[in-house]
Each structure stands twice: as structure tokens, then as C-alpha cells.
Amino acid sequence: MSTTTATTPTTATELEAILASAHQAAAPWAALRPAARADILDAVADALDAAGETLIPIAMAETNLPQARLSGELKRTTFQLRLFGEVLRDGAYLDARIDHADAQWPMGAPRPDLRRVLEPLGPVVIFAASNFPFAFSVAGGDTASAWAAGNPVILKAHSGHPELSRATASTITVALAAAGVPAGVFALVLGTEAGATALKDPRVKAGGFTGSIPGGRALFDMANARPEPIPFFGELGSNNPVFVTAAAATQRGAQIASEFVGSFTMGAGQFCTKPGTIFVPRGSEIIESLRATELPAPAVLLNKRIQSGYVEVLEALSSHNKVSVLAQGSDPLADPPSPTLLLTTAADLLAHPESLQTECFGPTALVVEYTNESDLVALAESFEGQLTATIIGTEGCEAGDLIEVLARKAGRVLWNQWPTGVSVTYAQQHGGPYPATTSVGSTSVGTAAISRFLRPVAYQGFPQGLLPEALQDANPLNVPQMINGKR
Amino acid sequence: MSTTTATTPTTATELEAILASAHQAAAPWAALRPAARADILDAVADALDAAGETLIPIAMAETNLPQARLSGELKRTTFQLRLFGEVLRDGAYLDARIDHADAQWPMGAPRPDLRRVLEPLGPVVIFAASNFPFAFSVAGGDTASAWAAGNPVILKAHSGHPELSRATASTITVALAAAGVPAGVFALVLGTEAGATALKDPRVKAGGFTGSIPGGRALFDMANARPEPIPFFGELGSNNPVFVTAAAATQRGAQIASEFVGSFTMGAGQFCTKPGTIFVPRGSEIIESLRATELPAPAVLLNKRIQSGYVEVLEALSSHNKVSVLAQGSDPLADPPSPTLLLTTAADLLAHPESLQTECFGPTALVVEYTNESDLVALAESFEGQLTATIIGTEGCEAGDLIEVLARKAGRVLWNQWPTGVSVTYAQQHGGPYPATTSVGSTSVGTAAISRFLRPVAYQGFPQGLLPEALQDANPLNVPQMINGKR
Numbered sequence: 001m002s003t004t005t006a007t008t009p010t011t012a013t014e015l016e017a018i019l020a021s022a023h024q025a026a027a028p029w030a031a032l033r034p035a036a037r038a039d040i041l042d043a044v045a046d047a048l049d050a051a052g053e054t055l056i057p058i059a060m061a062e063t064n065l066p067q068a069r070l071s072g073e074l075k076r077t078t079f080q081l082r083l084f085g086e087v088l089r090d091g092a093y094l095d096a097r098i099d100h101a102d103a104q105w106p107m108g109a110p111r112p113d114l115r116r117v118l119e120p121l122g123p124v125v126i127f128a129a130s131n132f133p134f135a136f137s138v139a140g141g142d143t144a145s146a147w148a149a150g151n152p153v154i155l156k157a158h159s160g161h162p163e164l165s166r167a168t169a170s171t172i173t174v175a176l177a178a179a180g181v182p183a184g185v186f187a188l189v190l191g192t193e194a195g196a197t198a199l200k201d202p203r204v205k206a207g208g209f210t211g212s213i214p215g216g217r218a219l220f221d222m223a224n225a226r227p228e229p230i231p232f233f234g235e236l237g238s239n240n241p242v243f244v245t246a247a248a249a250t251q252r253g254a255q256i257a258s259e260f261v262g263s264f265t266m267g268a269g270q271f272c273t274k275p276g277t278i279f280v281p282r283g284s285e286i287i288e289s290l291r292a293t294e295l296p297a298p299a300v301l302l303n304k305r306i307q308s309g310y311v312e313v314l315e316a317l318s319s320h321n322k323v324s325v326l327a328q329g330s331d332p333l334a335d336p337p338s339p340t341l342l343l344t345t346a347a348d349l350l351a352h353p354e355s356l357q358t359e360c361f362g363p364t365a366l367v368v369e370y371t372n373e374s375d376l377v378a379l380a381e382s383f384e385g386q387l388t389a390t391i392i393g394t395e396g397c398e399a400g401d402l403i404e405v406l407a408r409k410a411g412r413v414l415w416n417q418w419p420t421g422v423s424v425t426y427a428q429q430h431g432g433p434y435p436a437t438t439s440v441g442s443t444s445v446g447t448a449a450i451s452r453f454l455r456p457v458a459y460q461g462f463p464q465g466l467l468p469e470a471l472q473d474a475n476p477l478n479v480p481q482m483i484n485g486k487r
Numbered sequence: 488m489s490t491t492t493a494t495t496p497t498t499a500t501e502l503e504a505i506l507a508s509a510h511q512a513a514a515p516w517a518a519l520r521p522a523a524r525a526d527i528l529d530a531v532a533d534a535l536d537a538a539g540e541t542l543i544p545i546a547m548a549e550t551n552l553p554q555a556r557l558s559g560e561l562k563r564t565t566f567q568l569r570l571f572g573e574v575l576r577d578g579a580y581l582d583a584r585i586d587h588a589d590a591q592w593p594m595g596a597p598r599p600d601l602r603r604v605l606e607p608l609g610p611v612v613i614f615a616a617s618n619f620p621f622a623f624s625v626a627g628g629d630t631a632s633a634w635a636a637g638n639p640v641i642l643k644a645h646s647g648h649p650e651l652s653r654a655t656a657s658t659i660t661v662a663l664a665a666a667g668v669p670a671g672v673f674a675l676v677l678g679t680e681a682g683a684t685a686l687k688d689p690r691v692k693a694g695g696f697t698g699s700i701p702g703g704r705a706l707f708d709m710a711n712a713r714p715e716p717i718p719f720f721g722e723l724g725s726n727n728p729v730f731v732t733a734a735a736a737t738q739r740g741a742q743i744a745s746e747f748v749g750s751f752t753m754g755a756g757q758f759c760t761k762p763g764t765i766f767v768p769r770g771s772e773i774i775e776s777l778r779a780t781e782l783p784a785p786a787v788l789l790n791k792r793i794q795s796g797y798v799e800v801l802e803a804l805s806s807h808n809k810v811s812v813l814a815q816g817s818d819p820l821a822d823p824p825s826p827t828l829l830l831t832t833a834a835d836l837l838a839h840p841e842s843l844q845t846e847c848f849g850p851t852a853l854v855v856e857y858t859n860e861s862d863l864v865a866l867a868e869s870f871e872g873q874l875t876a877t878i879i880g881t882e883g884c885e886a887g888d889l890i891e892v893l894a895r896k897a898g899r900v901l902w903n904q905w906p907t908g909v910s911v912t913y914a915q916q917h918g919g920p921y922p923a924t925t926s927v928g929s930t931s932v933g934t935a936a937i938s939r940f941l942r943p944v945a946y947q948g949f950p951q952g953l954l955p956e957a958l959q960d961a962n963p964l965n966v967p968q969m970i971n972g973k974r
Contacts, residue, residue: 027891075595092974097914097935107911108562112904116914116935119894121927205920205927224711228872228921231928385715395950403953404514407606407944417599417948424594426972427584427603429945433692434715440608440692440942441718447972448584448603448943455927456935457894458916461904463882466890480974485913485934487579487967487974 006162009191015198018187022123022152023203025184030120030150033469033477034094038085040179041148045078045085047175048139048168055167059133062161064300069267070134077134080141080424084148087447091479093149094118095456096470098483113461115471118454120150121231122205123184125198127219129210130160130302131270137161138168138188141424141445142208142233149453152185154204156195158211160303165190195219200226206453209234210272210444213359213435220438233452234438235431237359238387239276240419243380243402246281246373247394248416253285256392260286260365261293263418265339268299269363270306273388273419276359279346279379282369290341290367291327298329298336301362307335310362314340317364320355322348326367339363346370346379353382377401385433385440386410388419411436411443493649496678502685505674509610509639510690512671517607517637520956520964521581525572527666528635532565532572534662535626535655542654546620549648551787556754557621564621567628567911571635574934578966580636581605582943583957585970600948602958605941607637608718609692610671612685614706616697617647617789618757624648625655625675628911628932629695629720636940639672641691643682645698647790652677686710686719693940696721697759697931700846700922707925720939721925722918724846725874726763727906730867730889733768733860734881735903740772743879747773747852748780750905752826755786756850757793760875760906763846766833766866769856777828777854778814785816785823788849794822797849801827804851807842809835813854826850833857833866840869864888872920872927873897875906898923898930 010018029037048055052074059070087093097116105111124146129136136142143153157165169188176186189198199207199222207223207230209216216234223232244256264275280286301307311333317323318332322344329338342364349356349368356366370376380389380402389410393399406413411432422430428446431437437444442452464472470479480487497505516524535542539561546557574580584603592598611633616623623629630640644652656675663673676685686694686709694710694717696703703721710719731743751762767773788794798820804810805819809831816825829851836843836855843853857863867876867889876897880886893900898919909917915933918924924931929939951959957966967974 031891072595079594086972090972095935099910099912099914105910105912107566108559109908109910111910111912114910114912114914116916116933122895220716221711224708229707229925230921231926399953404518407946408609411943412945412947413949414947415949415953421596423586423592423596423598423601425586425592425598425601426969427586427601427945429603429943431943433942434717438716439718441938443943446603448582451928455920456898456916456918456930458899458914459894460899460901462900462902466886466902482913485573485577 006166007159007190010189010194015189015194018154018189019198019201019203021184022154022187023184025152025182026120026122028182029152029185034088034091037148037150038088040176040181041081041085041144043179044139044172044175045081047171048074049078051171055164058164058167059161062164063133063302073132073134076424077139080135081139081144083424083447084144084450087450088148091470091477093450094470094479096479096481098471098481100484114458115462115467116456116458117468117470119457121453121455123152123154123203124206124208124453125154125156125195125204127156127195127209127211128158128165130158130306131267133161133164136210138165139172141449142210145449146208146453149450151453154198155186155188156198157188157190162190196222199223202228204230206230207232211236213237216438231452232438233442233444235272235444236435236437238272238432238436239357239359239383240273240386240388240390241383242275242278242390242392243376244278244280244286244392245394245397245399247397248392249281249284249286251394254289257286257289257293259418261290261295263420264365265296265363266420268301269339270302270361271420273422275365275390275419277357277366277368279368279370279376281373282371287326287367287369293327295327295329295339298331298334298338299363300336306361310337310360313358313360314362314364317360317366318342320352322352337363342366344368346375350379350382357383377405380405380409383409385436387430387432387436388412388414390414390419392416409433493653494646494677497676497681502676502681505641505676506685506688506690508671509641509674510671512639512669513607513609515669516639516672519637521575521578524635524637525575527663527668528568528572528631530666531626531659531662532568534658535561536565538658542651545651545654546648549651550620550789560619560621563911564626567622568626568631570911570934571631571937574937575635578957578964580937581957581966583966583968585958585968587971601945602949602954603943603945604955604957606944608940608942610639610641610690611693611695611940612641612643612682612691614643614682614696614698615645615652617645617793620648620651623697625652626659628936629697632936633695633940636937638940641685642673642675643685644675644677649677683709687713689715691717693717694719698723700724703925718939719925720929720931722759722931723922723924725759725919725923726844726846726870727760727873727875727877728870729762729765729877729879730863731765731767731773731879732881732884732886734884735879736768736771736773738881741776744773744776744780746905748777748782750907751852752783752850753907755788756826757789757848758907760909762852762877762906764844764853764855766855766857766863768860769858774813774854774856780814782814782816782826785818785821785825786850787823793848797824797847800845800847801849801851804847804853805829807839809839824850829853831855833862837866837869844870864892867892867896870896872923874917874919874923875899875901877901877906879903896920
């Protein structure tokens with residue numbers, strides 16, 4: 001008899017059964033009323049909350065993250081599931097539109113009765129991230145939003161926390177079964193090959209991913225190369241530059257330095273929104289504060305692969321001939337590593353964007369001295385797409401041009417706040433131009449994330465009884481309807 | 488001196504100037520208030536209406552389409568521009584969302600002040616279609632929606648109507664200049680190479696296309712293979728199957744036959760929504776009516792390339808050993824061709840989906856006899872993604888399963904109406920799973936088409952004066968705002 005451990009890859013036979021089951025489950029799951037799906041999301045959230053005492057120790061053992069952080073992250077994760085329940089009960093996410101027939105429609109031809117609503121895509125493969133073992137993993141935001149939209153989810157576990165992935169999946173599976181949900185609405189798969197095979201399977205209709213640029217790009221290319229290309233929502237990487245104006249640096253340099261250190265070392269720098277670069281005026285108090293700062297103690301990184309990747313990128317960065325060390329603990333390249341702050345100039349950054357604007361996943365950031373504040377706009381222009389970009393300024397300062405550039409470069413622009421910490425809200429935007437994401441029009445955090453996994457269908461000339469409920473005149477679901485262009 | 492004719496391809500030098508100019512124009516065009524862009528769309532519409540007497544004769548000469556059709560199409564085109572103006576004045580398209588800071592946010596961490604709005608992508612390359620020289624060409628729906636969203640448009644003219652493309656472009660250019668719009672907001676390019684080069688240029692941020700599957704797929708692949716992949720919205724091809732229930736065939740077979748002939752021969756069958764396949768009960772009156780019908784007279788196709796492509800596909804279809812001729816005029820393969828109706832069985836269609844479900848662009852359709860009505864669901868399942876799918880049924884009939892499958896397969900499902908004629912409305916959906924489009928979540932017709940060319944940006948912690956107007960508490964643009972999740 002073979003033994004299955006937490007890391008045993010899903011076999012081809014198992015995967016085929018999972019794909020068939022997801023395909024089978026798609027229509028009944030899609031047909032559930034949104035409020036019924038909301039109740040199920042609530043039930044999963046309750047089950048995960050109840051399983052916290054089991055799950056958190058597994059997460060601690062597999063990710064080296066501390067208990068307080070993980071219990072906060074679990075809370076965020078179950079909040080997120082319930083928030084999507086709220087979205088479902090509200091119904092605006094369906095974007096229901098009704099055009100009555102109109103013989104006088106000024107287009108020059110009569111308008112038929114047309115009604116449009118967003119419907120689920122079908123089975124979605126989600127590739128979990130390593131750095132948020134709850135919030136961007138098995139029961140994370142991609143899963144929550146794909147489910148809420150009415151799609152079965154095939155979850156490709158991250159190799160960094162296989163035991164936790166199985167335990168979370170087991171909690172979910174029990175909760176779904178208790179709620180009478182068809183088995184195919186959720187399945188866990190393990191192994192790179194199983195994930196890729198699932199993404200290429202014709203029964204799968206979309207993909208979601210959080211992780212590295214090379215990994216995400218490979219999957220994006222795979223999704224697009226299919227005979228039937230499918231939407232792929234990859235959140236890849238980001239440098240998250242911070243631009244400190246001269247006035248702000250003068251007004252509160254020491255405070256900015258201290259807040260910056262808190263932000264770039266949060267979670268040992270293993271956030272996709274870690275501020276990787278900060279622009280400060282030459283000779284500013286910020287530089288001296290940072291040089292003198294006591295950086296946080298070394299923290300063990302998520303796993304050995306992250307550790308070795310971090311050391312590799314940091315070695316390359318610090319050995320760059322235009323980079324010097326501004327501040328670091330005694331063991332910057334050890335395991336665990338002490339945090340590091342590197343220093344360069346704006347001119348050097350502009351001259352070497354490829355090597356100096358790379359994301360370094362871990363407790364390191366690059367401080368960039370600038371001479372003229374008016375150069376900040378050109379410096380901002382030099383960046384690729386970002387998840388976030390931050391301005392640290394003063395009241396009444398002229399930042400319009402910089403804001404314009406940063407809003408083009410990043411999905412979220414911050415003013416006098418720090419990018420780490422991505423609140424789950426209605427107006428959140430976690431995305432951005434490539435390589436921040438592969439899909440510039442979408443977000444992976446916040447209630448708008450549900451739109452990724454929906455597609456519009458119009459019904460023309462239908463009798464009331466055959467229309468989806470959201471499009472019926474009687475509006476039995478009580479969803480917001482746009483009628484003849486009016487809300 | 489070199490001479491420039493209507494078909495002279497854009498040179499590399501000209502294209503570089505066009506790209507630079509579009510890049511330059513992006514920020515000022517995006518910064519215009521939506522209502523100001525609406526006024527400009529109106530001005531372009533007025534100019535095109537006024538130029539009708541010049542443009543329509545050129546269109547007639549280049550496309551062989553009749554005057555009445557072309558003047559109706561021009562009216563549709565200018566209506567479309569004005570409808571997007573209405574969308575801009577309404578402002579809901581911005582999806583403005585405001586979350587106030589909330590220290591008690593139940594996620595477990597305080598919620599910052601977050602505000603999210605949709606912003607333009609930047610320069611868009613639009614590839615015009617051949618079959619609607621106004622409505623899906625230079626000033627067509629893609630251009631109108633990309634402009635409305637605030638993006639400069641680089642329009643790759645279709646080789647089928649270069650004179651009309653230049654004349655339309657010239658009308659637009661004069662109207663935009665009169666309105667004080669920066670020159671880079673619109674440019675026409677000619678030639679396959681110029682189009683491809685533009686699509687690959689880093690200053691271009693999205694693409695739109697209407698045309699064939701091979702052409703669209705090649706451009707889609709190009710857009711995705713860029714170092715920075717960009718959204719590409721291709722509307723490619725569709726068979727638009729029609730399913731006639733047994734009861735409907737019995738109730739009004741002759742009427743259905745007559746309406747079907749009107750639909751598949753409309754515009755000489757050169758509509759992307761032409762019903763290419765109709766399923767009818769074996770031995771139904773419809774078959775006899777179609778056999779006896781007098782098909783419309785031959786009509787000249789759009790151009791010689793379309794004509795030769797049509798003859799090629801029709802020859803392949805009619806020589807298929809499972810296909811016979813049901814009805815045709817005397818010259819089905821001549822130029823101009825008389826319309827053709829072919830006949831096969833449901834079993835043969837299922838056995839040869841590749842050869843029998845191909846789109847045949849021109850005045851031909853395939854009539855498919857079925858034995859059991861219960862087979863319609865499996866027949867529907869056998870199709871790839873479609874722009875439309877139609878059920879011709881009777882009141883009170885049980886069609887739920889068929890509707891479920893068709894809503895998964897097609898972007899628009901019709902009941903007792905015909906798919907040709909795509910009304911420009913708020914609830915229209917012109918799109919569908921691949922290969923109907925390369926972007927299943929979008930539409931290329933109707934007001935929702937504007938969403939394709941927008942991306943979300945969130946502003947965190949911003950003072951009021953630095954926020955985009957749509958996100959300010961004072962709401963100077965008076966746009967709909969979702970505040971703390973409530974509308």
C-alpha cells in the first residue's frame with residue numbers, strides 16, 4: 001500500500017476525478033440564489049474560526065510566522081468570506097440591466113427587450129501564495145471571490161504549507177458537505193504538474209494566482225496559449241516605491257524614518273506591498289535617522305526557498321557598484337537574516353532600473369537620495385507597473401504631476417500612509433499594470449474582486465418566467481436593476 | 488516626390504510620430520471632465536452626420552453595400568457616439584467608491600480612508616472590421632468606447648475600405664481640432680505591419696479588434712507576448728445556432744422558415760451574428776418551406792477577398808459527404824453568389840463538429856434535422872463559444888436546460904427573435920466565450936463596452952483637494968458614489 005503524506009502530489013487519476021466533479025458541480029452551484037451562497041460562505045467562515053486552535057499551530061510550524069499575526073490573518077480571512085456574503089445579499093455585483101422594448105429608440109431601429117446579468121464562468125483554478133497562509137491561500141480572497149461569483153474552485157496548494165493546506169481544505173470540505181453543497185465545488189490539488197494540467201483543462205474557465213513574476217507569467221502564458229484561452233488573474237510582484245517630498249522630510253524626517261522601518265520590516269519584509277524603495281532628499285534627516293536606527297531583530301523567513309532566494313537577490317543588490325549599505329544588523333545574509341537598508345542615488349537608479357528596481361522579497365529596502373524634487377516625476381516614470389505607490393508629503397504641497405504619474409503606474413496610491421496592510425473593503429484596489437498583475441483591470445482584494453470571475457449574458461425577448469430571477473420585472477431577489485439606463 | 492494613395496501603408500517614421508503623439512495626448516485627454524469629453528463625442532457625431540453625403544457614396548463604392556443600409560449604419564454610428572456621451576454625463580461608469588476611515592472595521596484592523604475610481608488605460612489600438620464600414624470601423628463602437636473612457640485611439644484601417652477610412656478619419660480630425668482636442672487623441676494607420684507594430688509598442692496600453700478567428704488570435708497572442716502584456720478585446724467569429732422546438736415548428740413552421748431566410752441573408756450573410764445553423768425537427772414543415780422558398784437575389788459581397796473566402800468555405804461545406812443542398816439559386820458559387828441552404832442531420836453534425844460548425848461568412852446556412860427534441864441540449868453543448876444562440880419556442884414550453892447550456896455558450900441568448908441586428912443599448916451584450924471573443928468578460932456593443940478601456944485606481948488617505956473629482960466628498964461632478972458599501 002502506498003502512503004500519502006501532506007506533500008504527495010495529486011495523481012493524474014485523482015485530478016481527472018476532481019476536474020469531472022468540478023465540471024459537474026458548476027451548474028448547480030451557479031443556480032443557487034446568491035443569498036444561499038452567502039449562507040454557505042458564512043458557514044465556511046464559522047468552521048474556519050472554530051478550527052483556529054488546530055490550524056494556527058500548523059501554520060506556525062510551516063511558515064515561521066508568529067501566532068498573533070496568524071490569528072489576525074485568520075480573522076481577516078473569515079471576515080473576507082463573510083464580506084462576500086454581504087456582496088451576494090446586496091446583489092449589485094450582478095450588474096442587472098433591463099432595457100424595455102422601444103419602437104422609437106433613436107438608433108434608427110426598434111430596440112428589443114434586452115436584459116443583461118453577470119453569470120459565473122465555471123470551474124476556476126486558484127494558485128495559492130506562500131506569504132499569507134490563510135488570507136491568500138486555500139480559503140483566501142481568490143477562493144472567496146470565485147465561490148461568491150458562483151464558480152467551483154480547484155485550489156492548487158502552495159508547497160510552503162502543505163499540512164496547513166490539507167487541514168484548511170478538510171475544514172472547508174466538512175463545512176460544505178454539512179451545508180449540502182456538491183462535492184465538486186471545492187478540491188485541493190498538490191504539485192506543480194497537477195496545477196498546470198488543471199489550468200490547461202478545457203473544463204476549467206479561469207485562473208487566479210498570487211506569487212512570483214516568473215511563476216505567474218508562465219501560468220499566464222499557459223492560460224492564453226490554450227485552444228480556448230481563459231481569463232487569468234495573476235498578482236505577481238511589486239517594488240512599491242515611496243516618494244518623500246523635501247518639505248515632509250524637513251518637517252518630520254525622524255518620524256518618517258521610523259514609520260518606514262516599521263513598514264518594510266513588517267512580516268520580515270515578506271509582503272507584496274513592502275515599500276522596496278524610498279526616495280528622500282539628499283542630506284535629509286531621514287538618512288541619518290535610518291543610519292542610526294536600530295533595525296528589528298532577525299526573523300526566520302517563510303521557508304528555505306524564500307531564504308535562499310532572498311540571500312541571492314540581496315547579495316546581487318548590495319554588491320552593485322552604485323549601492324552602499326546604509327544600515328544593517330550583524331547577520332544580513334544569515335538564516336534568519338537581520339534587516340538591511342541599502343543606499344543609492346536617483347541618478348544611479350535611473351541608470352540601472354533593471355538591477356535596482358527589482359523586488360527583493362524579504363527585510364531589505366533601497367533608500368534613494370535625490371537632489372531636485374522636480375526629478376521625482378521622472379523617477380516615478382521609470383518604474384514598471386506597481387501594486388502601490390506612496391507619497392509622503394505636506395499639506396498644501398503641489399503634487400499633482402507626481403500623483404498623475406503614480407496613478408498610471410500603480411493600482412493604489414497612498415498619501416502619508418504606508419502600503420503594507422491591505423484592508424479588505426469595498427473600495428480597495430490590489431492590482432496594477434504589469435508586472436504588478438497580469439490583468440490591469442482587476443483587483444484581488446476587496447469586494448470588486450468578485451467581478452473577475454463573472455461574465456455578462458444578455459437575454460433578448462424572453463418571457464418573464466424563463467428569465468434569470470435578477471432580470472425579472474418582479475425582481476424576486478430584490479437586486480439593484482438598471483432600467484432603461486436609469487438606476 | 489512620392490505619391491500617397493488611400494492604400495499607401497503608414498511608414499515607420501509616420502507611425503513613430505503617431506505613437507509619440509498618442510502618448511503625449513493621453514494625460515490631457517484623460518484629465519478632461521467626462522462631460523467635456525461627451526461634448527466632443529457629440530461634435531464628432533454631428534460632423535459625421537453632416538458628412539454623410541460625402542461618406543456614403545465612398546462606402547457604397549468600396550463595400551458594395553446599398554445606400555439605405557449604409558445611411559442606417561451611419562445613423563447607428565453617430566447615435567452610438569452620443570450614447571457614450573450620455574454615459575459620460577451620467578458618471579456611473581466611473582464606479583466611484585468611497586470607504587471612510589473606520590477604526591472599528593470588523594476585519595480586525597482599522598480601515599483607512601480608501602477611494603476607488605476607474606481611469607483610462609492609455610493609447611488604444613483599434614483594428615477596424617470590414618463588414619460594418621461605419622459602425623465597426625473608424626468611428627465605430629470600439630473607437631467611441633475607448634475615447635469615452637478617456638483613451639487616445641490609433642485606428643488601424645481595414646483594407647476593404649481605405650478611401651472611406653481616410654475620409655472618415657479626416658472628418659473626425661477636423662471636428663476634434665475644432666473642439667481644441669490634442670492631435671494625438673486620434674490617428675489613422677494603414678497596413679498590417681503598422682497595426683502590429685503599434686500593438687507591440689510599449690506606449691500602447693490596449694487593443695480592440697473585430698474580424699476573423701485567425702487574424703484576431705494572432706493579434707491576441709501578440710498582445711499577450713509583449714514584455715508588458717496588455718488587454719486585448721477581439722471579437723472573432725460565431726456560428727449563432729438557432730434551436731427550433733418541435734411545438735414551435737408545428738405551430739408556425741412556414742413563418743419560422745421565412746423569418747430565418749430573412750435573417751441569414753441579411754446583408755448578404757455578412758453579419759457576425761448571422762444564424763449559421765438552424766436545428767429543426769425531422770420532417771417538419773420548416774424543411775419543406777425552406778426547400779420551396781424563393782431565396783433572395785444574388786448580392787455582391789464586400790470585396791474580392793470575402794468573395795473568394797466564401798466560395799472556398801461553401802465548396803468545402805457542400806462537398807461534405809454528410810451534407811446535401813436544400814435550396815439555392817442558380818449561381819451559388821458565382822460572383823455575386825446566390826444564397827444557399829444546406830442540409831444535414833443532428834447525428835452528422837455531432838460526428839463532424841470541426842467541419843460542420845465552421846462559420847461561413849456569406850449567404851449560406853446549414854439546416855440540421857433532429858429526431859428527438861431531448862437531443863437539443865447535447866447539440867447545444869457541442870458548440871464552442873458564440874456571440875448569440877437562439878431558441879424558437881412556444882409559450883410555456885420547458886426550455887430551462889437548453890437555456891442553461893446556451894447561456895454558458897453564448898453572450899446573448901434570444902427567444903423567438905433573430906440574432907442579426909445588434910441594438911446599441913444599456914443592456915446589450917456582444918461577446919461570448921472564445922472564439923466568439925478573446926475576452927469573455929466584455930462586450931463590444933452597448934454602453935458596458937466602455938469598461939474594457941478602464942482600470943481601477945484606489946487613493947488611500949488623500950486630502951480632498953488632491954483627489955480626483957469623482958472621489959471628493961463634495962462630488963463636484965455629481966457622479967453616483969458608493970459610500971461605505973451603500974449606493
